[in-house]
Amino acid sequence: MRGEPTLTIQGLHKTFGNLVAVHDLSLEIGAGEALGLLGPNGAGKSTVIAMLTGALTPDKGKINLQGLGSPVDPKVRALIGVVPQNLALYDELTPEENLRFFGRLYGIGGKELRARVDWCLDLAGLSSRKKERVGTHSGGMKRRLNLACGLMHDPKILICDEPTVGVDPQSRNHIFDSIERLCDGGTTLLYTTHYMEEAQRLCDRVAIMDQGHLLAIDTVDALVEEHGGDSLVHAKLKAGLPTDHQLHSAMQGLTLAHRTTAPIEAVASLLQVQDSVVELRIDRPDLEQVFLSLTGRSLRD
Amino acid sequence: MSSILTLTFKDLTLLFRDKAGLFWILAFPLLYTGFFGMVLGGAGGGGGSSGLSIALVDEDRSSGSAALIAELLANDSLKIARQEEDQDSPVLTDMETARMLVGKGKRVAFVQIPPGFGDHPFAIFSGETTARLRVGVDPTRSAEAGFLRGILTQCAFKATFSRFGDRELLALEIKAGREALSAQTDLIGPQKLLLNGLLSALGTFVEGANFDALGLGGEGAGMGDLNMMEMVQVQPDARAKPASAFEVSLPQGLVWGLMGVALGFAVSIVRERTQGTLLRLRTSPLSLFQLFAGKALACLAGCMLTMTFLIGVGVLALNVRIGSPGLLLLGMLATSFCFTGIMMVSSIMGRTEQAVAGASWGAMMPFAMLGGGMIPLVAMPPWLVSASDYSPFKWAILALEGAIWRDFALADMLQPCLILVATGFAFYALGLLGYRRVAA
Ligand SMILES: Nc1ncnc2c1ncn2[C@@H]1O[C@H](COP(=O)(O)OP(=O)(O)OP(=O)(O)O)[C@@H](O)[C@H]1O
Ligand SMILES: [Mg+2]
Numbered sequence: 001m002r003g004e005p006t007l008t009i010q011g012l013h014k015t016f017g018n019l020v021a022v023h024d025l026s027l028e029i030g031a032g033e034a035l036g037l038l039g040p041n042g043a044g045k046s047t048v049i050a051m052l053t054g055a056l057t058p059d060k061g062k063i064n065l066q067g068l069g070s071p072v073d074p075k076v077r078a079l080i081g082v083v084p085q086n087l088a089l090y091d092e093l094t095p096e097e098n099l100r101f102f103g104r105l106y107g108i109g110g111k112e113l114r115a116r117v118d119w120c121l122d123l124a125g126l127s128s129r130k131k132e133r134v135g136t137h138s139g140g141m142k143r144r145l146n147l148a149c150g151l152m153h154d155p156k157i158l159i160c161d162e163p164t165v166g167v168d169p170q171s172r173n174h175i176f177d178s179i180e181r182l183c184d185g186g187t188t189l190l191y192t193t194h195y196m197e198e199a200q201r202l203c204d205r206v207a208i209m210d211q212g213h214l215l216a217i218d219t220v221d222a223l224v225e226e227h228g229g230d231s232l233v234h235a236k237l238k239a240g241l242p243t244d245h246q247l248h249s250a251m252q253g254l255t256l257a258h259r260t261t262a263p264i265e266a267v268a269s270l271l272q273v274q275d276s277v278v279e280l281r282i283d284r285p286d287l288e289q290v291f292l293s294l295t296g297r298s299l300r301d
Numbered sequence: 302m303s304s305i306l307t308l309t310f311k312d313l314t315l316l317f318r319d320k321a322g323l324f325w326i327l328a329f330p331l332l333y334t335g336f337f338g339m340v341l342g343g344a345g346g347g348g349g350s351s352g353l354s355i356a357l358v359d360e361d362r363s364s365g366s367a368a369l370i371a372e373l374l375a376n377d378s379l380k381i382a383r384q385e386e387d388q389d390s391p392v393l394t395d396m397e398t399a400r401m402l403v404g405k406g407k408r409v410a411f412v413q414i415p416p417g418f419g420d421h422p423f424a425i426f427s428g429e430t431t432a433r434l435r436v437g438v439d440p441t442r443s444a445e446a447g448f449l450r451g452i453l454t455q456c457a458f459k460a461t462f463s464r465f466g467d468r469e470l471l472a473l474e475i476k477a478g479r480e481a482l483s484a485q486t487d488l489i490g491p492q493k494l495l496l497n498g499l500l501s502a503l504g505t506f507v508e509g510a511n512f513d514a515l516g517l518g519g520e521g522a523g524m525g526d527l528n529m530m531e532m533v534q535v536q537p538d539a540r541a542k543p544a545s546a547f548e549v550s551l552p553q554g555l556v557w558g559l560m561g562v563a564l565g566f567a568v569s570i571v572r573e574r575t576q577g578t579l580l581r582l583r584t585s586p587l588s589l590f591q592l593f594a595g596k597a598l599a600c601l602a603g604c605m606l607t608m609t610f611l612i613g614v615g616v617l618a619l620n621v622r623i624g625s626p627g628l629l630l631l632g633m634l635a636t637s638f639c640f641t642g643i644m645m646v647s648s649i650m651g652r653t654e655q656a657v658a659g660a661s662w663g664a665m666m667p668f669a670m671l672g673g674g675m676i677p678l679v680a681m682p683p684w685l686v687s688a689s690d691y692s693p694f695k696w697a698i699l700a701l702e703g704a705i706w707r708d709f710a711l712a713d714m715l716q717p718c719l720i721l722v723a724t725g726f727a728f729y730a731l732g733l734l735g736y737r738r739v740a741a
Binding site: 078080084088090093097106149 | 307311577579582584587588
């Protein structure tokens, strides 16, 4: 955590009938921090967000934003910008009209409104198509606009619910760069995803959720350190290793897949026979493995 | 308030950009109004499919006028109703009554046979003013005026030549004409000469003519309208009857349009939820109350705009007359209020757009039928009219008709308007309560 907590959640709990969607969740996000909320389908990520934004009332628990109280208060809600998982746009309006509408809801008007709309169109890369109805736009463009609509009022806290779902790598990078710039500008970020590489790249800390439970929360490195397990050393050789070589037993034909806590040593020993090495790679443990070891399941199944 | 207006403006924009929705809101009501107005056949009181109803005034009471009346009575395209109290005489009424009947919209037109009409059988063709038929057509039925003139011309021809089909009679008539002419003192010399010459020529012609070859004994076709009649103005009276069927079908068309608006907004509430914009709205600083106030205001404004457009078309294109614009505004507001409530209730009738649209149409149709959306209230049997009290559509139609043609006073308007507003409130509250359940 970077500074004073901007967002504090204590004992948050929500059930739908018999289903516990969120179970006794507590966490803090510091000012300017980027927290990733990682979990498979149905983990409860969107439910957490709905409660944080005031759209859903928790059964139990407290939410406090910037020490001002819960999002039940409209003033508190005005601090938050939200990028919902489902495209929350009016297809019959143009991007410009969508942005203007959402801006006005926050009391923005006149020159400021025009300036914000232009800024957001630029961020979404939609300036040239601002007069075409959203219904005619591609999925990627809608995703970018969906992000921009959450930024119209220049929120202190940005909450993104899988903002890159279903877009091509180009749009995805565009969205990513935009969010990174905002984080650099000091915006506090809560980012849910089931793409671990997104969380790894963007977030200072990552919280891992499954079936409503918070399993772990820490920096990526610390999580990998603690739960990631061994690195994988992978090699292809021209000829077999000498029988006295320490990795001889790990060979399968001419390929090597060796799990170890000391990958550098293994590589060094391979380089003794470097003439016969065709390919060499170290796979560090990542969040995927963290998730696997925490839940016994893969993140995307 | 400004955020509520922002919501309202957005919703109206969406409503009028939805082409499929626009069909039900604007096109269908217009088609309905036009089609049923035509099927119901023009005149509200006097009109039927069996012919143009006219009032006939015989001030001549000569054999000439009798011949014309006989032709008119024999004509299938005309319906000449008798005076109730004048059972045995087919001839009909005095000028005052005739004007009143047309003014109230009970007859399409009156035809006045002036004194002296039968004296000069050819006067009807010469355009001599005293002898011309006088025809007054209901201004709302001006489309039928041309048709009526054609029929009258045809009947007048037949009457004339049935009377003078006998050559001797005709020759006598011409002789009498000459004598009358020479007795005339107020004609100057050249006029007398001209007329004398004409009558001589006619006399010669009659003696040797073959009437059948001229075809005059037939339909009188091809002779055109020989300026034989004079059209006179009829002022519409205070009336408690619709002047045309369009005044009956327009309020019906209006409620169908309002159903379209209410349904459009009901579906839009569900759509906000399913497409996620509701989440964004609820995340904004707006309260739930403001969100629904925005929807309600948009629905109200949508109803008013739709009605204004439809009534505008009715007035400009279908000749609908508005009895009282002020009361109409009152009726429109109350009706819009009611349909805003209906919108709110409709929105909780399902979880998906299709479910809401289906369930709302299903629930509204019987009420719309019962309330006079299909069979007009004026055409309903009394028991059905009292049953229709349970349909808000009846009160909506009544409030609109009241201001358009029923001649309602403010006091008469209060009952339907209060019922509409109360229904609107009740439905709105019901919808809000139900919303919590559906949206949970
Ligand atoms: N309104 C609701 N009514 C009933 N159950 C719900 C509701 N919203 C969510 N749930 C259930 O709560 C659980 C958590 O759902 P949630 O949408 O929060 O998951 P998620 O982590 O966002 O998943 P995904 O990655 O698929 O978006 C799911 O089992 C879901 O079916
Ligand atoms: Mg989700």
